Amino acid sequence: xxxxxxxxxxxxxxxxQQVTLRCSSQSGHNTVSxxxxxxGQGPQFIFQYYREEENGRGNFPPRFSGLxxxxxxxxxxxxxxxLDDSALYLCASSLPTGGYYGYTFGSGTRLTVV
Amino acid sequence: xxxxxxxxxxxxxxxxxxxxxxxxxxxxxNEYVYWYRQIHSQGPQYIIHGLKNNxxxxxxxxxxxxxxxxxxxILPHATLRDTAVYYCIVxxxxxxxxxxxxxxxxxxxxxx
Numbered sequence: 276x277x278x279x280x281x282x283x284x285x286x287x288x289x290x291x292q293q294v295t296l297r298c299s300s301q302s303g304h305n306t307v308s309x310x311x312x313x314x315g316q317g318p319q320f321i322f323q324y325y326r327e328e329e330n331g332r333g334n335f336p337p338r339f340s341g342l343x344x345x346x347x348x349x350x351x352x353x354x355x356x357x358l359d360d361s362a363l364y365l366c367a368s369s370l371p372t373g374g375y376y377g378y379t380f381g382s383g384t385r386l387t388v389v
Numbered sequence: 390x391x392x393x394x395x396x397x398x399x400x401x402x403x404x405x406x407x408x409x410x411x412x413x414x415x416x417x418x419n420e421y422v423y424w425y426r427q428i429h430s431q432g433p434q435y436i437i438h439g440l441k442n443n444x445x446x447x448x449x450x451x452x453x454x455x456x457x458x459x460x461x462x463i464l465p466h467a468t469l470r471d472t473a474v475y476y477c478i479v480x481x482x483x484x485x486x487x488x489x490x491x492x493x494x495x496x497x498x499x500x501x
Contacts, residue, residue: 308487317476317491318433331487365432378489380432
């Protein structure tokens with residue numbers, strides 16, 4: 276079975292720009308979550324999508340938005356980039372069981388804002 | 390979700406058992422204990438979870454105390470590939486409570 280695939284792996288953007296990160300979930304998984312991990316910190320929950328609807332959101336401003344598509348793939352969009360948005364962005368997929376059997380994470384997209 | 394406390398770092402000799410402790414004194418009756426690990430430059434990897442009984446799978450064993458206020462993850466024969474940051478997470482495994490709340494974890498270093 277395939278795992279979670281994220282693209283791109285690395286990205287450099289300028290402050291004020293917009294960015295779109297992409298995630299393909301593991302086969303059979305229909306729930307996708309996004310996390311932000313700053314250097315030296317644990318991942319922080321951004322939001323989750325189930326059946327193309329947002330299903331829970333962490334403490335992130337509205338300029339962080341997302342989409343989930345009918346094939347369960349997902350996008351994370353960040354507008355008006357700030358320097359503090361520099362981080363590893365992780366996508367995780369799971370069965371619709373509240374992650375009872377665990378989430379499968381991708382290797383992430385390393386975003387650098389300059 | 391209840392908070393967890395883990396030591397910031399630990400060393401273990403290769404081939405020996407690695408025992409990683411976690412304190413979760415405010416855990417509620419419907420909350421499970423989950424363990425994930427993150428190897429450098431990769432996403433977190435699910436290891437194991439449990440409610441109140443000890444659990445074992447191909448990766449590790451999880452020992453939860455009778456009062457459920459603490460637990461220990463055991464890697465029975467540690468290898469260099471087990472060097473990683475290990476996260477202990479407590480959460481209710483119910484639909485609608487989706488997020489994982491990561492702390493700073495324990496950085497486990499396996500010594501050759």
